[in-house]
Amino acid sequence: MLLHARTNEEYPTVYDVLTLEDVEAMKRDEGWEKSFDWRCYFQGAPDVEVYKLMVRGGSDRIEGVVAIQLMTDHVFVLLAESAPHNRGERREFFRVGGHLFAIACQRSVEQGYDGFTALDAKTGLIAYYQMEYGMIAYGQRMILDDVAAKDLIRVYLT
Numbered sequence: 001m002l003l004h005a006r007t008n009e010e011y012p013t014v015y016d017v018l019t020l021e022d023v024e025a026m027k028r029d030e031g032w033e034k035s036f037d038w039r040c041y042f043q044g045a046p047d048v049e050v051y052k053l054m055v056r057g058g059s060d061r062i063e064g065v066v067a068i069q070l071m072t073d074h075v076f077v078l079l080a081e082s083a084p085h086n087r088g089e090r091r092e093f094f095r096v097g098g099h100l101f102a103i104a105c106q107r108s109v110e111q112g113y114d115g116f117t118a119l120d121a122k123t124g125l126i127a128y129y130q131m132e133y134g135m136i137a138y139g140q141r142m143i144l145d146d147v148a149a150k151d152l153i154r155v156y157l158t
Contacts, residue, residue, distance in 0.1 A: 001156075002055065002063065002093040011055045011093070013157075015103050018050040018065055026062065031084025041067045041078070048078065049107065053099050063093060066100040068107060075108040077101065077119035095156065101133055102156035105149035115149025118142065 001010035023038045041050045047070040052062045063086055067078040082096040105115045121129055121142045129135040134148035144152065 001095070002099065003095050005091050005094055011058070013053055013063070013099055014056040015051045015053050015099075018052045018062075022052055022062060026065075029084065031087075033081055036079060036081055038065065038067070038079075045069070047071075051100075051103050053096065053103070064096040064100050066103055068104045070107070070111055074113050074116040074118055075104050075111065077104050077117065080119075098133065098152060099156045101144065102152040105144060105152050106157055108149060109153065114146040115144065115153070116146060117144040117149055 001012055003010055018038070020039065020042055023042070026032045026038065038050065041048050048067060049070070050065065050067045053064040053066075054060060054062060062083055064080070064082045066080045069076045069078055077100075080097065080100040082091075082100075085092045086096045101117070101119075104117045104119075108115045108117050119142050120140050121135075121137075123140065126137050126140065126142065129142050130137055133144065133152060135142040135144055136148075137143075
């Protein structure tokens with residue numbers, strides 16, 4: 001569940017496949033990271049999937065986006081981004097990042113990889129990812145093992 005920053009109310013979530021129309025709408029909205037080219041994931045990259053996170057029963061407003069690649073034995077997070085209204089001091093919702101990683105872990109379970117998920121973290125986020133999500137660091141490569149992955153799925157998606 002997403003946690004509303006001002007009211008502490010919890011909101012159930014749903015995720016769905018991101019479309020090119022969504023990407024175009026994101027480009028028009030102020031605050032999405034301009035250096036992230038979400039369109040590149042629609043150009044026939046093998047085994048790449050892109051998902052949007054939304055509040056269940058709410059509007060179609062995107063709360064966050066994650067691109068993953070299905071590898072032979074795990075899922076690799078290519079890119080994850082919280083919506084502009086979910087960043088900084090004036091964010092609307094907490095827990096978006098955890099949801100995005102949980103989506104990747106869920107896809108890993110569905111693929112038969114037991115939840116194993118990896119990503120390359122920015123240096124400043126390594127300690128945070130270890131503490132907050134139970135990731136294991138190998139330099140900048142971060143790993144979610146089966147136990148941590150299933151915990152994320154339980155906490156954020158059920």
